[in-house]
Amino acid sequence: MLLIHCPYCDEERPELEFRHAGEAHIERPTDIKSISDEEFMKFFFLRDNPKGVAYERWRHMHGCGRFFNAVRDTVSDKFVMTYEAGKPRPDGDELRAKSKETNQ
Amino acid sequence: MRRYSIFAVARETMRGHKGWPKQWTSPEPKKQYDVIIIGAGGHGLGTAFYLAKEHGITNIAVVEKGWLGGGNTGRNTTIIRSNYLYDESAGLYNHAMKMWDGLSQDLNYNVMYSARGVMMLAHNVHDVQGAKRHIHANRLNGVQNEWLTPEQAKEYCPPLNISQTARYPVMGAALQRCGGNARHDAVAWGYARAATDRGVDIIQNCAVTGIKRSANGAVEGVETTRGFIGAKKVGVVAAGHSSVLMEMAGVNMPLESYPLQALVSEPVKPIFPCVVMSNTVHAYISQSDKGELVIGAGTDQYTSYSQAGGLHILTHTLDAICEMFPIFSRMKMLRSWGGTVDVTPDRSPILAKTPVPGLYVNCGWGTGGFKATPGSAHVFAHTIANDAPHAINAPFNLDRFRTGRLIDEAAAAAVAH
């Protein structure tokens, strides 16, 4: 079981308290009925599914109940960092280096 | 290929079993092939076999990053059934079901297909109605499935507790008699041997690291850890790694990769005659020919390529098994493992041409593609050979995620496997 740091509670808690909520930083089109089928497919169905550094949403279900974002390495499952929802996406290269360090 | 037969066994018995030839070779990759298949699981090896057998294309390489059959093919709980709800799925899975019968003869390799029956339990009124609807839909599509009363279910599977005071009482069951199990490794090995016999090169310990495209976008070959290998047609059959490979060709996929775990008990004498699954309690179980109870979990909650998963997922699964079969509560579990399964939004696979000329993909089988191995390989070979899908796999295209013409077994499925 993983230990996950909730950025709102500022505490590391067991995975059982959390729900994985899919890829992060996907923007819902503001005027969704005007977009093409192609654009809808991209928004709704296509996913990065990276092997390595992934950006994802988590929810502290059995805690504060809030959604936040996380950077996790999908090979080691290690959390590189977590951050509050709405914050910009952290830089990839730096994080990849960081996740390599923690993997060793 | 020297055929396996009772005479071969007798001859080798006399010679101390020193004359058995290798089942497949380990050739150096050639510079150029007509077709490259990425991934030596059952679906990839089968595709190569049917390309050679039915389409006369034998200049094929199957490129595998690890060892053949070491992916989900060698990690699954081997349940075979074809009682899916939608017409498209009925066509695809039942095509495979018909091929299981006779596959051992076709490959001259015992894949140990055992039609011991797959029983799906109903524990409440909702389950009963759902199962009956499923049965009717299946029978309209020519797919075997029948309703059993609790007493009939107990007769078919004696360890079942049909007491109506049980926490999850059995109110009946759907039974597919032709469902059952097969030996997963033997499926990979049988296809590998039969494909090798027809001239296919299986190149193990060779990871594909790039897909090369020409100026007009068409596929030219693959970069690998053992150098560039050319081919005008490339089929990606890489299960959990399909997103990673398709990304190499610049195609973003509607896939997410999750851990899926299973475990087996210590071996015991025959106690469990068929496959039983319960969607409501969320557990399924069968007994292997070695005597182990084979138990599968649901996927872990987060995407991962770790080929491992959380312990709490396994204990949760065992809770459900013990709830249904208290007689197994003292059994010792021997080992557990995980695979990486590629899940589509509608839980149906993708067997299709791609936007890249010469690139084909067979993926998205998620938690339940072993059962489809022969059928999938057969129609995918057709798709590659003709540069057009077979009627059976035509609906399983990528475009369905644009048009909305989904094959939504996610909503319909009686159970995942």
Ligand SMILES: Cc1cc2nc3c(=O)[nH]c(=O)nc-3n(C[C@H](O)[C@H](O)[C@H](O)COP(=O)(O)OP(=O)(O)OC[C@H]3O[C@@H](n4cnc5c(N)ncnc54)[C@H](O)[C@@H]3O)c2cc1C
């Ligand atoms: C625990 C578990 C239980 C399951 N239970 C069932 C069940 O009861 N019934 C059922 O029908 N299905 C079940 N499944 C699903 C089933 O195992 C799969 O759908 C099926 O085996 C997929 O076969 P495949 O040949 O497509 O993939 P695989 O056998 O995974 O083959 C893909 C191959 O591609 C290779 N590869 C990946 N990346 C590269 C690369 N870059 N270069 C070269 N090669 C690469 C991999 O090493 C792998 O060998 C289960 C799966 C798991 C994990």
Ligand SMILES: [Zn+2]
């Ligand atoms: Zn919190």
